[in-house]
Amino acid sequence: MSNMIEGRGLIKRFDGLTAVAGIDFHVGNGELLGFLGPNGAGKTTTLKMIYCAVPLTEGDLQVDGMQVGGECRRIKAILGVAPQEENLDPDLTVEENLRVYARYFDLPKQVARQRVLDLLRFFQLEEKAKSHIESLSGGMKRKLIIARALVNQPRILILDEPTVGLDPQSRHSVWQRLTRLRSQGITMIISTHNMEEAAYLCDRVIVMHLGRILAEGKPADLVNQHTEGTVTEVRLDAQPGAPLLKELARRQIAAVHVEDVLYLFTQVEPDVLQGMGIPSASLVQRPANLEDVFLRLTGTELA
């Protein structure tokens, strides 16, 4: 599997603020890679560097063998970009949004017309073809943004938070389509702060925090490496006090607390906890997930 994207030592500073603090990553041909991290982790900045919207401060970035910085027009010709921010053209109808976008890629009129029809069908937007953007629901706008990103039949599709702000039904509808696209072999990169999305869609996940990469791997492997498979949640009445935390540490029980919820990553008998003043009734055991990986690595929540 050859690499479609390779980044080495990528750094991005915005006067004084370091958004991306030196990361290395690659994306394989046909792979669906996810950047998972909370707001401000540097996901959008990383994606924007790939599509030449943000120049690198330092580092080396190649897309399909082409150098970012030198060959941006050629790189952008093989990319499809669905940005986080809705930027559909409100002066144009749904269908015109796609046709005008196709023109930016110099697609011949006939080809564009057919492709626009196909995309509207694929995203179930045919009935809205002549509507203006403001009459679309949030889910429809998202789908149209993704449809727009596909109009040039890109080799790499970049999706920045593709389902943020959507209701569960629209989210699943988007996921379904992304899964179908993946089965067609298109390389995809998504960013998300939703661990369910990362686990559901991605072949491989890169966990980002404060501009750095904390961990990387298949979603299931990450969970296995960083947790024991089960997490115990303890709902306390107040923030855990220092004596309790000290006691947990002394017994080598890995724990993180977020306000008055305590997460235990080590399997412990309820009696032991009871001995520390934690009543069994406040315990919930559940399977570990990517959120826990993040929690464990950073001590903070993902969203």
Added chain:
Amino acid sequence: MALPTFSRRSFRVWQRNRDVFLHLWRAETVPVFAEPIFILVAMGWGLGGYVGSVEGQSYLFFIGPGIVASYAMFSAIFECTYGTYVRMHHQRTFDAIIATPLNIEDVIAGEIFWAATRSLITTCAILIVIAAFGLITSPWAILTPLLGVLGGLMFGAISMAVTSIVPSIYSYNYFFTLFTTPMFFFSGVFFPLSSLPEVVQKAAWFLPLTPMVNMTRALVQGRFHPGLLLELLYVLAVTLVFFLLSLYGMRKRLIK
């Protein structure tokens, strides 16, 4: 610093703006004709009755060409101030476009070319109006649309350079009250500059609308003099400088 360059792809942005304009042309057409007609009637006929003759011609005759040049200017300025700002900032249209093979210079050049096109459309519309008032006395008037394009490029570029530095859409108030409006009054549209004190006259000569008014008057009335060549060169120079400034300024503003 390398000179900023744009490519033929800027035409794609021009096409986008044209498509939107064709949606809205009905809404845009009436104002294009209405305002100059009001001015010609109010000032030319109304005020003109008191003014008598200016430089040996009726007042209506005198102001006709200046109305063409200044309304062409207004349409270009409007396009590259409020028009561009809304597309850039509120609609994020430029962000969407620069994720395609176009770069920011293509977008900005396309916007300025579109402003030139709006100026051309306005020039033609008002030429028809002043022709209807009987104010065209020379076949050279047929070349006036070219001036419309040139003036549109210049005022589009100047406005775009301003757009590249305004902190918010409200900042244009300064541009309009301190630059555009004074230019409308002091560029020889409504009275010959020779009636101003010498110092003001000299300053007025540098207002970019002044040469546009003079050149339009020359074509519409078929009266030429060698000084016009210098004015043409001045306009070309201003256009070039501000065109480059706006490409440079917009990259600086939008690509961080």
